[in-house]
Amino acid sequence: MSQTEQLISEAKRVLKENDLGGYTVPTKGLYPFQWNWDAGITALGWLHIDEKRAWAEFETLFKGQWENGMVPHVVFHQDSDDYFPGPDQWGVVGNPPSTSISQPPLLATMVRMIYEQSQDKDLAQAKLDALLPGLIRYHLWWYRERDPESTGLVSSYHPWESGMDNSPAWDDILERVPQATRSYQRRDLSHVDSNQRPVKAEYDRYVYLVDFFKDKKFDYQTIHDECPFHTKDVSLNSVLQRATKDLIHLNSLATEPVNLDEIIRGANKADVQIQALWDAERHQFLNKDYAENAPIPVKTSAGFMPLYGHSATPEQASIMAEEIKLWLEKGPKGLASTYPGEAVFDAKRYWRGPSWLHINWMIADGLSYYGHHDVAALLQQASRSIIEQSGYWEYFDPETGEGCGGSNFSWTAAIALHWLV
Ligand code: GLC
Numbered sequence: 157m158s159q160t161e162q163l164i165s166e167a168k169r170v171l172k173e174n175d176l177g178g179y180t181v182p183t184k185g186l187y188p189f190q191w192n193w194d195a196g197i198t199a200l201g202w203l204h205i206d207e208k209r210a211w212a213e214f215e216t217l218f219k220g221q222w223e224n225g226m227v228p229h230v231v232f233h234q235d236s237d238d239y240f241p242g243p244d245q246w247g248v249v250g251n252p253p254s255t256s257i258s259q260p261p262l263l264a265t266m267v268r269m270i271y272e273q274s275q276d277k278d279l280a281q282a283k284l285d286a287l288l289p290g291l292i293r294y295h296l297w298w299y300r301e302r303d304p305e306s307t308g309l310v311s312s313y314h315p316w317e318s319g320m321d322n323s324p325a326w327d328d329i330l331e332r333v334p335q336a337t338r339s340y341q342r343r344d345l346s347h348v349d350s351n352q353r354p355v356k357a358e359y360d361r362y363v364y365l366v367d368f369f370k371d372k373k374f375d376y377q378t379i380h381d382e383c384p385f386h387t388k389d390v391s392l393n394s395v396l397q398r399a400t401k402d403l404i405h406l407n408s409l410a411t412e413p414v415n416l417d418e419i420i421r422g423a424n425k426a427d428v429q430i431q432a433l434w435d436a437e438r439h440q441f442l443n444k445d446y447a448e449n450a451p452i453p454v455k456t457s458a459g460f461m462p463l464y465g466h467s468a469t470p471e472q473a474s475i476m477a478e479e480i481k482l483w484l485e486k487g488p489k490g491l492a493s494t495y496p497g498e499a500v501f502d503a504k505r506y507w508r509g510p511s512w513l514h515i516n517w518m519i520a521d522g523l524s525y526y527g528h529h530d531v532a533a534l535l536q537q538a539s540r541s542i543i544e545q546s547g548y549w550e551y552f553d554p555e556t557g558e559g560c561g562g563s564n565f566s567w568t569a570a571i572a573l574h575w576l577v
Pocket of ligand 1: 182187191193194318319320321
């Protein structure tokens with residue numbers, strides 16, 4: 157078997173092993189449920205194995221959609237003792253139960269990619285028509301409930317919503333969040349070494365926020381006004397922006413297109429507001445602290461996500477392409493999640509340094525859109541070299557390529573199938 161054949165068969169094995177029937181766990185043990193943005197990316201991997209199964213990933217996730225349109229960050233299809241905070245912790249009564257927050261909304265983009273790249277066009281049309289109403293309700297929820305002031309940027313209220321849990325960008329805001337006083341038992345540390353995971357002071361605040369949403373009965377206006385963790389996340393807003401553009405396109409392909417004026421208005425405003433997050437000195441965009449109404453001056457991979465969102469100008473895209481080359485000189489094994497020159501950089505600790513394959517892919521996809529195929533190719537080569545070296549880990553030390561976190565990881569395998577092999 158050639159190395160490529162070996163990588164393909166390994167990646168397929170990972171997805172099949174993590175398949176619990178209609179949904180794929182990110183990895184067994186550490187993450188035993190269905191996660192929102194993992195599901196979208198994992199579906200891309202299934203496309204290369206079984207198209208029906210790719211579509212099923214979305215259908216199963218949407219079983220957890222709330223009446224108000226939110227698609228939760230985790231849907232608990234079956235209980236498990238492996239994870240905290242599980243279904244009994246969030247106070248959400250639902251069938252299936254879920255968490256009370258969301259995650260970067262890339263689903264419409266993944267649906268569009270699968271629609272365009274699938275072989276069975278009749279199936280794809282039927283699935284697009286069936287999924288579209290739920291996707292539209294999801295996007296309307298973001299604009300209505302997460303931007304009640306119509307600023308053009310949606311709000312996030314938990315580091316887990318960013319998908320970049322312990323990013324140093326959240327450190328100062330998280331300090332303002334009280335620590336949970338109730339006792340609880342983390343489960344992640346029985347699966348992964350503690351130096352690759354968030355610290356206790358962070359976890360205490362994650363748990364406080366879970367309890368806070370429950371106490372506020374998930375009322376979006378109260379949470380907007382009172383939540384001690386409140387950000388305008390540049391990565392999440394970019395993902396939403398891209399997905400909204402793809403949703404508008406999907407609607408035009410639907411058997412019965414609907415009026416999307418409200419969504420189009422939201423998207424037009426967002427492009428302008430994302431521009432306001434540009435930082436000329438740091439050569440990238442910055443997250444924003446809502447309470448202080450100020451940019452968060454920490455260099456993270458999130459700051460390049462407007463490339464993927466198609467919200468940068470061509471000039472900004474060129475500046476970022478050059479900047480990414482500099483980052484790769486310091487951390488050649490994929491794009492570091494935190495700039496290796498930052499004091500807080502930590503090569504193996506989750507979102508404080510490691511490179512993540514799906515982020516490499518999303519940013520490379522954005523670079524190609526702006527014509528920077530050479531830098532996109534650098535990210536692709538780096539990504540390929542780490543899976544050749546280490547296999548399908550959750551994330552990788554950007555200096556050595558060592559695999560970290562959970563092994564046999566679904567979205568890493570999916571990105572390999574879709575992009576690298
Ligand atoms: C971690 C990651 C998040 C991901 C989840 C499941 O919480 O930070 O982005 O969705 O694990 O893989």
